Amino acid sequence: MDGNDAVASVAYRLNEVIAIYPITPASSMGELSDAWAAAGRKNLLGGVPSVVEMQSEGGAAGTVHGALQAGALTTTFTSSQGLLLMLPNMFKIAGELTPVCIHVAARTIATHALSIFGDHSDVMACRSAGFAMLCSASVQEAHDFALVAQMASLESRIPFLHFFDGFRTSHELSTITTLSDDDLCALMPWSAVDAHRARALTPDRPVARGTTHNPDTYFQAREAVNSFYDACPEVVAQCFARLAERTGRRYASVEYFGHPEARDVIVVMGSASQVVREVVAGASARGERVGGLVVRLYRPFPSAEFLAALPATVQRIAVLDRTKEPGAPAEPLHLDCATVLAESGRGVDVIGGRYGLSSKEFTPESVQAVLAETGSARPKRRFTVGIVDDVTHLSLPVAEHVPRAEEDTWCAVLYGLGSDGTVSASKSSCQIVTSETHRSAQGYFVYDSKKAGAVTISHLRFGHRPIERPYLIRDADLVACHFAGLLDKIDVLAVARQGATFLLNTPVAPERVFGSLPLDVQEQILQKRLTLWSIDADQIARDSGLGRHISTIMQVCFFALSDLVADEQAQSAIRSSLAKSYGKRGEAVIRQNEQAIAAARAALVRVPVPDAITTGTAKRPPVPEHAPEFVRRVTAALMAGQGERLPVSAFPVDGTWPTDTARWEKRGLASEIPVWDAGICIQCNKCTFVCPHAAIRAKAYPESERARLPADFPQVKWRGTELGEHQYTLQVAPEDCTGCGLCVAVCPAKDKSNPRHKAIDMTLAEPLLAQERDRFERFLAIEPLSRASLPRDVKHVQLLEPLFEFSGACAGCGETPYIKLLTQLFGDRLYIANATGCSSIYGGNLPTSPYSTDRAGRGPTWANSLFEDNAEFGLGFRLAVDVHQERAALLLRELGAALPERLVTELLAATQDDEQGILQQRARVVELRALLAARPEPKAAALASVCDYLVKKSVWLVGGDGWAYDIGFGGLDHVLASRHDVNILVLDTEVYSNTGGQQSKATPVGAAAKFASAGKETGKKDLGLIAMSYGHAYVARVAFGAKDAQTVRAFVEAEAHPGPSLIVAYSHCIAHGYDLVHGCAQQKLAVDSGVWPLYRFDPRRAQDAQPPLALDSSGPKATVREYMRGEARFLMVERADPERFERLTRRAERQAKERVLLYQQLSELSVGPKR
Amino acid sequence: MDLATSYLGLELKGPLIVGASPIGDRQEVAQRAVDAGAAAIVLRSLFEEQLTAEAQHLRRASDDFHFAEAKSVLPEPADAVFGPDQYLAHIARLKRATGVPIIASLNGTTASGWLRYAVECQQAGADALELNVYQLGSDPERTAENIEAEVLQMVLQVKASITIPVTVKLSPFFTSLGNLLVRLEEAGANGFVLFNRLYQPDIDAEELEVSHQLELSTSAELPLRLRWLALLSPRLSGSLACSGGVHTGLDAVKALMAGAHVVQVVSAVLRHGPSRFGDLLAELRSFLERHEYPSLAALRGSMSVSRCPDPRAFERQGYQRVLASYRDPIAPA
Secondary structure: OEHHHHHHHHHHHHOOEEEEOOOOOOHHHHHHHHHHHHOOOOOOOOOOOEEEEOOOHHHHHHHHHHHHHOOOOEEEEEOHHHHHHHHHHHHHHHHOOOOOEEEEEEOOOOOOOOOOOOOOHHHHOOOOOOOEEEEEOOHHHHHHHHHHHHHHHHHHOOOEEEEEEOOOOOOOEEOOOOOOHHHHHHHOOHHHHHHHHHOOOOOOOOOOOOOOOOOOOHHHHHHOOHHHHHHHHHHHHHHHHHHHHHHOOOOOOEEEEEOOOOOEEEEEOOOHHHHHHHHHHHHHHOOOOEEEEEEOEEEOOOHHHHHHHOOOOOOEEEEEEOOOOOOOOOOHHHHHHHHHHHHHOOOOEEEEEEEOHHHOOOOHHHHHHHHHHHHOOOOOOEEEEOOOOOOOOOEOOOOOOOOOOOOOEEEEEEEEEOOOOHHHHHHHHHHHHHHHHOOEEEEEEEEOOOOOOOEEEEEEEEEOOOOOOOOOOOOEEEEEEOOHHHHHOOOHHHHEEEEEEEEEEOOOOHHHHHHHOOHHHHHHHHHOOOEEEEEOHHHHHHHOOOOOOOHHHHHHHHHHHHOOOOHHHHHHHHHHHHHHHOHHHOHHHHHHHHHHHHHHHHHOEEOOOOOOOOOOOOOOOOOOOOOOHHHHHHHHHHHOOOHHHOOHHHOOOOOOOOOOOHHHOOOOOOOEEEEEOOOOOOOOOHHHHHOOOOOEEEEEEEHHHHHHOOOOOOOEEOOOOOOOOEEEEEEEOOOOOOOOOHHHHHOOOEOOOOOOOEOEEEEEOHHHHHHHHHHHHHHHHOOOOOHHHOOOOHHHHOOOOOOEOOOOOOOOOOOHHHHHHHHHHHHHHEEEEEOOOHHHHHHHOOOOOOEOOOOOOOOOEEEOOOOOOHHHHHHHHHHHHHHHHHHHHHHHHHHHHHOOHHHHHHHHHOOOOOHHHHHHHHHHHHHHHHHHHOOOOHHHHHHHHHHHHHOOOEEEEEEEHHHHHHHOHHHHHHHHHOOOOOEEEEEEOOEEOOOOOEEOOOOOOOOOEEOEOOOOOOOOOOHHHHHHOOOOOEEEEEOOOOOHHHHHHHHHHHHHOOOOEEEEEEOOOHHHOOOHHHHHHHHHHHHHOOOOOOEEEOHHHHOOOOOOEEEOOOOOOOOHHHHHHOOHHHHHHHHHOHHHHHHHHHHHHHHHHHHHHHHHHHOOOOOOOOO | OOOOEEEOOEEEOOOEEEOOOHHHOOHHHHHHHHHOOOOOEEEEEEEHHHHHHHHHHHHHHHHOOOOOOOOOOOOOOOHHHHOOHHHHHHHHHHHHHHOOOEEEEEEOOOHHHHHHHHHHHHHOOOOEEEEEOOOOOOOOOOOHHHHHHHHHHHHHHHHHHOOOOEEEEEOOOOOOHHHHHHHHHHHOOOEEEEOOOOOOOEEEOOOOEEEOOOOOOOHHHHHHHHHHHHHHHHHOOOEEEEEOOOOOHHHHHHHHHHOOOEEEEOHHHHHHOOOHHHHHHHHHHHHHHHOOOOOHHHHOOOOOOOOOOOHHHHOHHHHHHHHHHOOOOOOOO
16 A cells, blocks of 8 residues: 555544545545545444545635534645645644644645645644644554554644655555554544543533633743643653554654664654665664664654664764755754754754755665765765755765665566556556565656656565665666657666666567667667567557557566566466456456456567667757757756756746747657648638647748748648638647547548548658658748737637647647637737646646747746635736836826827827737837837836836636635635636636546536545536626636637637636546547537536626627537436446436436526526616 | 236236337336336346446546546546446346336347356346347358357357346348247247347438437338248247337237237337337227237237238238239329
C-alpha cells in the first residue's frame, strides 16, 4: 500500500465523521474513505463513518470543528493550500483543547509558482496554531503514527497534525506490516474517547464555547492551556511505548542513530531521515564520528528528549529544513534546535540548511555533502543542498553519483505512457512479488506534467529487508521502455547500471532493433554492456483484442527478465491479479488476456548487440538554433529533462515567465495525423474549431502570397464571397497534433463515391512528418488577414490566429477549444485570471506556455492566483485596468491643449465596439505616442507609460466547475453581483477533473464520480440561473460540439456586454469515460436531450422590451437515456445497480424536461423598456 | 375458452408470451404485460462479447489515466459492473414478482462463454433458456457446414451442462433449414423460435452513413414465419414459437394454425404498451368462439402442411401459381 492508503486505513477505522475536499497529494485518503463508506465498511465503533465532501477545505475544517464540538471522533485529510484554508479553525480547535488528528500529505505552498510536490512549507505555516505535529518518515510510520497521533491527541487533548512527505511517502508503494482491528482496539484509549464525548455540546448539559473575551481575560485564559502542552511529549512517548509493546515496532519522539561518540550530527524530519540513516550507517561503520537525529514530534518541541538523544560528544549539528522562511534568521527546525541547545549550555555549534523543496531529490550524495560541510573547519552557517546557487552561493557542492549496483535490492525502472497501463501493471507486479516471494517491494512513480502523451516512470525496488531508500533509482538492474518513441526524448538508459538488462517494446524486427536505436542509446548499450531484449507488444495487444493495452504483455516480460518469480508462477499470479482487478466477474476478460500472456512469453526475444555503433541517428536538439535565447538556455533544458542542472541564476526572480514557448516543444505524440484533401473540403473550418491543441489550422490569403509558396504547397481557391479572391490552406502541425481524431470526427465533407474518405483523414504520421513539418513552417509564414476584415462567424473566426496552442491538455480535451476561441477573438488585448485546475496546469505548467503572441508581440497575459479566489483575482485585474484607463484619459485631457484636438477627442470618444474600432484606436495611440515623445512635460512621459490602456482590454476569469460551483462560488457570485466589466468562462467538466474526477456541485444526477460512486443523487446546480437572477449579468450556456455558431455568438456578446458576463461551457472530459473522439457527438446528445439547453441571457435585450433570455436549442430530439448510455460515468451506475440507474435516469429526464420548460417560459418573459 | 398451452414442457396460461426485448427489463412493465395476459417472459439477450467489452471499457475508463495529481479519473467500479450478476438477479426477481415462467436468452460467440452463463441462468431460476444464434455467414472462408456444426456443438454442450429446456432461435437464412432443425432436435434442442429478426442496417443517402435504426416489425413479416411453421411443425416434436410479425389477434391465430405453440410478441407491445396482450388475447378468444373451436389445441397446426387443404401452396408450386395468377396492372384489359 502507499502512504495515503496506510493512513486512511487507520484514520477511517478510528473516526466517525470524515469531512473531505480533494487536493493533491492528499486526495486519495478522502477517496478511499468515501469508497469504503459507500461499500458499508464499518469503523472500530461498529458504525459506518459519515464521509462528507465539502465545498472547500475551509468548509471541511468548519465541519470537523463542529463535529468535534458535538462529540464525534472526527478527522480530515489535506495538504498545502487546503491546510492554509483550515488554519483559522485549527487555532480554534486547539484553543478549545479538542482532540483530533488531521492527516497531511505535506506539500509546497504556492509562492512564485504553484507546485503539487512535497516539502514542509505547508505544515510549517501551521506551527503556531497550537496543534501538536507528528512527522512520519515512511509508509510504515505513516500507518503507525496515524494511530499514535490520534491516541496521543485523545489522551493529551492537544489536537494533532500528523504529516508525511507528499508524494515521497504519500505515493510510495511499500510493503508494510499493518495494524489489525484488534491492534487498534487494544491501543485506542477508550476512556479518553468517553471523556471527549462527555465534553460534547448537548442541550442536556448546556455550555457555551466560542465566547468573546475582552482585555481583562483573554491573556490569562490563553495561558491556561500550558500544562496540557507541557504534558504532551510524555503522552506521545507513552503511546509509542504501548505501540512497541503490542507490535514490536519501536519509535521515539526524537531518535539518534550513528556513531555513539559522534562529533557531527545531522538533524532532520521526514523521509530524508532515511537517507541520512543510510549514509551515516556506512560512515559510522567506517569509524567516522558522525550521526543523525530524526525529530518525529515537532510540536510541542520535545526539548528534553532532544537533549537526551544527542550524544554528549557532539560538537556541531547541521539542521535540515524542508521549507523556506525568507527573511528569517534561520528556518524553523534550526531555530528550535538552536534555542534548546543555547538554553542547555551544551556549547554545540548549530548550522542549518534547506533541502528538498518541492520534492527536490535528497540523495546520499547530498547527505555526504552536508556531513562534509558540518565537519569542515569553517562551515557555511546557512546553506542549501541539492541545487546549484550561483547567485547567493549558499549551495553545497554535491559529488556526482558514482554508479554501482544497489546493495540488498533488485531495481527496475519502467518508462511508459500515462495511458498504457504501465503504472497499474507496476503496482500489480509489486503486489505479486510481495505475495509470491515474501520480499519487500517499493514502488515510486514519476509523472510529467502533460496530460496528452504523459510519460510515467515507475521505480521499483525489491529486497529481502524493508526498503528504506526514499530517492529515485540511479542504478537499475532492469530498464524497460514501453514506448520506443521515448528514446528520442528522454535519456532512458541513464539509470541503467553496468551489465543491466534493457527491454524495449518496438515494432521493429529483432535483427533490426539495434540499428533502429538513436546514437546515444547504442553507445550506452555498448558502454554499459547491456543485454537487450525486444518485443512487439502493440502487435500482440492488437491480435489479442486488447487494443492498445500492452501492460499485461509487458508485465509478463518483466517477470521473464527479472528472476523474481518463476515464469509460470508469475503468469498465474498475473491472471489472479487481473481477476482481482475485474472482481469475481472477470473470467471473460481474463480469457481474452490469456492469449496475450502466452504470446508475450513467446515473442520476447534477445536482440543481438554488435561490437560497435551501427547506423544509429543522433537525437534532434530540443530546440532549433533560431529559438529565443531564454528558450535555448532555460526552456530547452527543462524540455530535455535537465532542469535539475540549471543554477539559480537561470531563473526569473519573481515567477515571471515568457509566453509563446509551447511552439518550441515538438512532442511528436501522434502516430496518425489528419491529412487534407483540398478537393473535397468545403472550408467550413469546423476541424480547426474543435482541435484542442490548435494543431490543425486554416488560412485564407490573397493570390499574391502564392508566389512565395512552393509549387506543391497545398492550396485551393477560397470558397467564400466575403473576402474576394483568396487562396485557402488547411494545415496540420504534425509534431503538435496528439492524434485525437476530433477534427476528422467533426468533418462533414465526404467523398461522394467513397464516403469513408473525408476532407481530412487520419493517416500514418511517420512517412509524412518531414513534409508536413516543412509545410507547417511555410504556413505559419503566410501573413494573417487583418482582424478587422473577418466577420465573427465560425468559418471566419477560424481564420484568426489562435494565441493558445500546443498545450499539455489531454488528447481530445473539451476545454481547450473554448480557450483557443477566446484568444482568436480577443487574444491581442486579453487578460486571463485562471483558477487552479486543469486549465492552470495545461495553461501554466512548466516547461512551456501555450499562450502565444501575434506578429506585433501582443497576446494573452495570464496569471493564476489560487483555486478559491479566481473571481476576486480577475476583478482586481479589471479594477487596475480601469484605473490605468482613467489615468490615461485624465492625462490626455490635461495635456489636451498641447495635442491635436481631433486626436484627443477621437481617443476619448472611441467606443471600440468592433475590431475596426480597436484597430483605429491602436493607430491613434501610435500617433499619440509619437507626439508625446517630442513633448518635454513630465505628464507626457506619464501618459506615454499608460497610453496603451486607451485601447480596450478584455478581462476573462477562467476556471473549471470545481472553482465556479464550489470553492470559488462565493467570490464568483460577488463579482457577478457587481457591475464591473469582467467575463467569466466556466469550463464545466462536471467534476474536479484535475484531481481525479471528484464530484462537484456541477456533477449531474446519475453520474458516478468519486465521492458519488453509486451515482449522484441530486441534480446539477444551475449556475446560469443564479447569475440571471441578478438581471444585469450576461449569461450564456454553450456547447461547441452541438452548436459552434452559438458558442461564437455568446463569446462575442459576453465580451461586448459592459457589465459582468458568465459563460458556462460544456466540456467533455476523460472523466466522463469514453473515447473523446466522440466528444462532439456526446455534446450534441447532451443538447438534443435537454440535458444541456443552450441559451443566451442578454440584459441589453430588455432595453428593447425583448425577453432577455433567448433559448438556442430546440425541444428534445434525443433521449436523456441515449446521452447517458454513451458515457462510462453513467453506464457504471447502470451496470452496478440497474434499479438505481433507472430511478436516477428518470430523475434526470424529469429535471431536463423541467429545465427546458422553465427556460422556455423565461424566454417568453419580457417587461417594458427601462427608459 | 381455455387458452392454456404447453411450451418447452412449461405449462402456460395462454399462447402469447413476451419475446426477447427491453419489455422484460423493467419489473413494472413486465408485470403489466403479465397482468394483461402474457404467459411467460423471454428476457433480453445476454451478449457475451458485449459483457467482455463493457468490462474492459469500464475498467480502463477508471484505470487508464495516470497523472501526478490523479491515480484515476473515475471511481473504482463495483464488482457487479463486470459480469452478468444484474441479469441473473433480474431473473430471480422477475420470477418472484410475476409468477410466470422466465426464459433467459443468451447470445454468445464462444462455447465457453455460453456454457458458463447458461449454467448461471439455470441457477438463477430461469425456467428455460433461449439460445439466440446470430450467424450472418458473411465470411467467405467458412462453409455452411462449418456454421451448422458450430450451432450443433453449442446446443450439445449447453444441453449437457443444464437441465432446463433449451430452445434455439434461428434466422431463416440457413441453406437447409429443415435438415438443420431436425439435427438440432436430435442434439437435444427442446424447441425453436422462428425467426430471429436480424438487425438490418439502412443507408442514410443524405449523410452517406449506415444508419442503425432498429425498425419494429409489421404484420408483413408474418408470412415467412407462417410458411416455415407450417412446413416444419409436423416434422418436429419439440415446441415452436413464432417470433416476428404478430400484431393482431388474427396474426396470432394464423401463427398457431401454422403450428406454433406460442407466439412471441414484442413490436406490438413496444408500439402500444403492455396492455396490448389483453387486446390480442381478446381477439384470439373471440376468433375461437366465433368459429366454435372447442379448444386452442383444436386450432393449433390446423393449417400446417400435414393438415391444410393445399399443402403445395407452401412449397415451390405455390410460387408458380402466384406468378401465373398475378394480374399485370399495365397489361391491356
